[in-house]
Amino acid sequence: MFNPTAVYMEKGAEEYYLGKLLLDRYRQMDKPIITVDDHNKIPQLRNLPDRDFIKLKRYLIIGIRKSVRLVKNERSADWIVPFTSSGCSAYCLYCYLNCTFFKNSYLRVFVNREDIWKSIARKHERLDEEALFEIGSNSDMVLEDCVTGNLQWAIEKFAGLRKGRATFATKFAGVDKLLSLDHRGKTQARISVNPADIVKRVEIGTSSLEERVKAANKLYHSGYKVGINIAPVILVEDWEKKYSDMFDYLESSLARGLKKKLFFEVIFMTYGLANEKILAEAMPNAVNLLDRNIMKPKGRGKYCYKKEVKLGAEKIIKDEIKHKFPGASISYIC
Numbered sequence: 001m002f003n004p005t006a007v008y009m010e011k012g013a014e015e016y017y018l019g020k021l022l023l024d025r026y027r028q029m030d031k032p033i034i035t036v037d038d039h040n041k042i043p044q045l046r047n048l049p050d051r052d053f054i055k056l057k058r059y060l061i062i063g064i065r066k067s068v069r070l071v072k073n074e075r076s077a078d079w080i081v082p083f084t085s086s087g088c089s090a091y092c093l094y095c096y097l098n099c100t101f102f103k104n105s106y107l108r109v110f111v112n113r114e115d116i117w118k119s120i121a122r123k124h125e126r127l128d129e130e131a132l133f134e135i136g137s138n139s140d141m142v143l144e145d146c147v148t149g150n151l152q153w154a155i156e157k158f159a160g161l162r163k164g165r166a167t168f169a170t171k172f173a174g175v176d177k178l179l180s181l182d183h184r185g186k187t188q189a190r191i192s193v194n195p196a197d198i199v200k201r202v203e204i205g206t207s208s209l210e211e212r213v214k215a216a217n218k219l220y221h222s223g224y225k226v227g228i229n230i231a232p233v234i235l236v237e238d239w240e241k242k243y244s245d246m247f248d249y250l251e252s253s254l255a256r257g258l259k260k261k262l263f264f265e266v267i268f269m270t271y272g273l274a275n276e277k278i279l280a281e282a283m284p285n286a287v288n289l290l291d292r293n294i295m296k297p298k299g300r301g302k303y304c305y306k307k308e309v310k311l312g313a314e315k316i317i318k319d320e321i322k323h324k325f326p327g328a329s330i331s332y333i334c
C-alpha cells in the first residue's frame with residue numbers, strides 16, 4: 001500500500017466522486033493536504049533540487065486530466081489511452097518517466113475517470129474490428145489501484161464492451177482485488193520481469209520477481225490473459241547468466257497452463273540522461289546503467305545499445321524463450 005507523506009490536490013478535484021473520497025481518506029489519516037492551482041505546475045515542488053527526488057516520490061498528487069486524446073499504437077496495443085494516472089512511487093533507475101517529468105515523476109492520480117471513459121467509448125463506437133486499449137503507459141495501474149481502485153473500475157467497464165479490450169503492464173504484485181472481478185476476458189495483464197538481482201538493485205520500490213510470478217499465476221487462474229513483459233532488458237555484467245537463470249525460474253514457477261499460451265514482449269533499455277543527472281544527486285551509490293562502451297546516442301538526451309550488441313543479445317534472449325517455452329510466442333522485440 002502506498003502511504004503518501006503529503007497530498008497535493010488541484011482545486012476543483014474534490015468536486016468529483018473520487019476526489020472527495022480521497023480527500024476524506026487523507027484527512028482522516030491526518031496527512032498534510034495542500035491545495036494547488038494546477039497539478040502540472042506546482043512551483044513549490046518544481047523548484048526543489050534533484051537531491052529531493054526520493055522525498056518527492058512519497059507525495060501523492062491528485063488532479064484533473066485535461067487531455068484525453070487517444071494515440072494510435074502498433075506495439076503493445078492498438079490505442080494508447082492517457083488514463084487515470086501518470087508517474088509512480090517507485091525508483092527504477094532507468095525510468096522513462098524521468099525524461100518527461102524529471103524529478104517530479106511522483107504518482108499523480110486523476111479524478112475525472114468518467115471523462116476519460118467517454119473518450120474510449122467514442123472510439124469504441126467507431127471501431128470496425130476488435131481493438132486493444134493500453135491503459136498503463138504513463139504509470140503502473142496495479143500501483144495506482146491501491147490508491148484509487150481505478151484498475152478494478154476499468155476492468156469492469158471494459159467487460160461491458162463488445163470490441164474493446166484493455167491491456168496493462170505491471171511491476172507490482174498487488175492483484176488480489178482483481179481476482180474476483182467479472183472481467184469476461186476483456187483485460188490482459190503483462191507482468192514485467194527481470195532477473196531477481198536486477199529487480200533488487202535497479203527496480204527499487206517495486207515487487208520482487210517471486211511476488212510478480214505469483215501474481216501472474218493468480219491472474220491466470222482467475223481467467224485473465226497473461227503475458228510476460230521483459231522490459232527493459234539491461235546488459236549489465238554477467239547478464240547472460242542472470243537472464244538464463246531468470247528464464248529457468250519462470251519455467252519452473254509459472255503455472256503449467258499459462259506456459260502453454262504465454263506471450264512475451266522484449267524491450268531493450270533506452271537510458272535517458274535525465275536519470276543520470278537526478279541519480280547523481282539523489283542516489284549517488286546507485287548502479288550506473290549507462291555503459292558508453294556498448295551504448296550509443298539515440299535522439300536528444302537518450303542512449304540505446306549499439307546495433308551489433310543488441311542483435312547479439314536479441315538472439316540469445318530469443319533462443320532462451322524458444323528452448324524453455326516451446327509453446328510461447330514473442331509479440332515483439334525492440
Ligand code: SF4
Binds near residue numbers: 087088089090206
Ligand atoms: S515501476 Fe514503471 S513507472 Fe514506476 S518507476 Fe519503475 S519503470 Fe517507472
